[in-house]
Amino acid sequence: MIVKSLKFRKTITAVCVLSLLALVILILKKDSTSFNDKITSYQRVAKREDSEDILHRDLVPEVKKEHVQKLKMEKEINKGDDTTKRELQEAKARIDQLEKKIAFLEGRIPQKYPEVTYLGYKERKRILVTGGAGFVGSHLVDVLMTQGHEVIVVDNFFTGRKRNVEHWFGHRNFEMIHHDIVNPLYVEADEIYHLASPASPPHYMQNPVKTIKTNTLGTINMLGLARRVGAKILIASTSEVYGDPMVHPQPETYWGHVNPIGPRACYDEGKRVAETLAYSYAKQENVSVRVARIFNTYGPRMHATDGRVVSNFIMQALQNLTITVYGNGKQTRSFCYVSDLVDGLLSLMASSYTLPVNIGNPVEHTIEEFAMIIKNLVPGCRSTVATGAAVEDDPQRRRPDIAVAEANLHWTPKVSLQDGLQRTIEYFREELSRTTFYNNQTYMDIKVKPNN
Numbered sequence: 001m002i003v004k005s006l007k008f009r010k011t012i013t014a015v016c017v018l019s020l021l022a023l024v025i026l027i028l029k030k031d032s033t034s035f036n037d038k039i040t041s042y043q044r045v046a047k048r049e050d051s052e053d054i055l056h057r058d059l060v061p062e063v064k065k066e067h068v069q070k071l072k073m074e075k076e077i078n079k080g081d082d083t084t085k086r087e088l089q090e091a092k093a094r095i096d097q098l099e100k101k102i103a104f105l106e107g108r109i110p111q112k113y114p115e116v117t118y119l120g121y122k123e124r125k126r127i128l129v130t131g132g133a134g135f136v137g138s139h140l141v142d143v144l145m146t147q148g149h150e151v152i153v154v155d156n157f158f159t160g161r162k163r164n165v166e167h168w169f170g171h172r173n174f175e176m177i178h179h180d181i182v183n184p185l186y187v188e189a190d191e192i193y194h195l196a197s198p199a200s201p202p203h204y205m206q207n208p209v210k211t212i213k214t215n216t217l218g219t220i221n222m223l224g225l226a227r228r229v230g231a232k233i234l235i236a237s238t239s240e241v242y243g244d245p246m247v248h249p250q251p252e253t254y255w256g257h258v259n260p261i262g263p264r265a266c267y268d269e270g271k272r273v274a275e276t277l278a279y280s281y282a283k284q285e286n287v288s289v290r291v292a293r294i295f296n297t298y299g300p301r302m303h304a305t306d307g308r309v310v311s312n313f314i315m316q317a318l319q320n321l322t323i324t325v326y327g328n329g330k331q332t333r334s335f336c337y338v339s340d341l342v343d344g345l346l347s348l349m350a351s352s353y354t355l356p357v358n359i360g361n362p363v364e365h366t367i368e369e370f371a372m373i374i375k376n377l378v379p380g381c382r383s384t385v386a387t388g389a390a391v392e393d394d395p396q397r398r399r400p401d402i403a404v405a406e407a408n409l410h411w412t413p414k415v416s417l418q419d420g421l422q423r424t425i426e427y428f429r430e431e432l433s434r435t436t437f438y439n440n441q442t443y444m445d446i447k448v449k450p451n452n
C-alpha cells in the first residue's frame, strides 16, 4: 500500500514537472515568434526610407515606438541563438540610423514662423509670385511675407521645390497653388511677379518647346490676369536677350545678338517675346508693366544639380572632383547675389520706371578665374581645374551696365562676390551632408578630358 502510494506520488511529480517544462517551451516559442515579427517589421521600415515625406508621415511615430522597445530587445539579444543575435544587431543598427534621420527631419520642421510685420488692410497687398518655389522666387516670397503681405505662390515644380517655401506652410498670409501657368489662372492679386521659367541652360534646353510655351503662353496668361484684375506685373526677363553681345558692357538700349535657331533660342527668344508681349499689353490694354533683365544670379537654394556654373563649381570643389570649365575659360560673367537681385526686383516694382532695367552685379570675371576663386574659398580643396569642349552659342562676354537701375531705382548691389560665395558654399556643404547622409553617394562624378 505504502509502496503503491509512493509510486503514485512520483508519477504525479513527474507529470507536474513535464507540464511545467511544456509551458516554459510554449512561452519561449511564442516570444521568439513575436521577436521574428519585430525583425521583419524593422526590415520593412528600413526599405521604406526612399521618400522624406513618407518618413515624416509614417516612419517617425513607428520608429519612435520601436525605440521604446529597444531596451527590451537588448535583453533578448543575450537569450537568442547566433542568427537571431545577428539579425537583432542589424535591426538595432537600422533603428539607430532611422533615429538619426528623425532627429535631422525634426530639425527642419519650423517651430514657429519667421517674424512677420503686421500690415493694416490698406497697406497689405495680395501678391502673386509665379515660380515662387524656385531659387529666386522663394527668396522674394520670404521678403514679401516678412513685410506682411499676402502671398500666393504658383509653381508647377518643374525646377521649383516645396522645400524652398515649407517654412511658410500653414501661415495665414501664405497660399500655394500647384499649377502650370501655360494654363489660365483665376486668382485676385494687386501685384504679380512673373518669374516662372526654367533658368539654367541645361534645364531650359531639356524641353525647349515647353520653355517657349512657358515664356509665351504663360506670359500671355499672366498679362491677361493682370489686365482682368488690374494688377501691376513685373516680368522676369534675362541678360540672355542680349545673346552673345557685340556691345560691352550691355546697356538696356542694346538690341542684342541672338541666334534665333540655336540651342539657347527657346529661352532667349522666349524671353524676348515675353518682353514684346509685356509692352503690347501695356500699350493696347493699359496694363502696368515692369521688366527686369536679370543677369547671372547665385546663392542658397540653387539646386545642387542645377547645372549652372556656380552650383557645378562649388559642388565639385566640395567633393574634390574636377572643376569643369567649358571651352577655354576666357568667357566672362558677372555674378549677383540673390538678396541683391530681390532688392532690385522690389525697387523696380515700387518705382514708376516702366522700361526694361538690367539687374546684376557689374564685377566681371573670366570663368577660369571664377573656378580658382571658388577653389580657393573651399578650405583644403584638392580639385584640379580642367577645360573641356565649348558650349554651342555660349555668350563670350557679359556684364551689366546698371546706370538705369542706379538712377531710377537708386539700387546698387551690396554683397561682395567673396561674401556671397562663402554663404553659398556653406549652403551646398549642408546640402551635400544631407544628401550623402541619405543616399551615401556623391551628386555628380563629372569627368572632363583636358583639351591640351
Ligand SMILES: O=c1ccn([C@@H]2O[C@H](COP(=O)(O)OP(=O)(O)O[C@H]3OC[C@@H](O)[C@H](O)[C@H]3O)[C@@H](O)[C@H]2O)c(=O)[nH]1
Pocket: 199, 200, 201, 237, 238, 239, 240, 294, 295, 296, 297, 307, 308, 309, 310, 312, 313, 324, 325, 326, 327, 331, 333, 367, 391, 394, 395
Ligand atoms: O560646369 C560648368 C557650367 C558652366 N560653365 C560656363 O560658365 C558660364 C556661365 O554658365 P551658366 O550656365 O551658369 O549661365 P549662363 O550665363 O550661360 O546662362 C545664364 O544667364 C543668365 C540667366 O538669365 C540664366 O540663369 C542663365 O541662362 C558659361 O560660359 C558656361 O559655359 C562652365 O564652364 N562649367
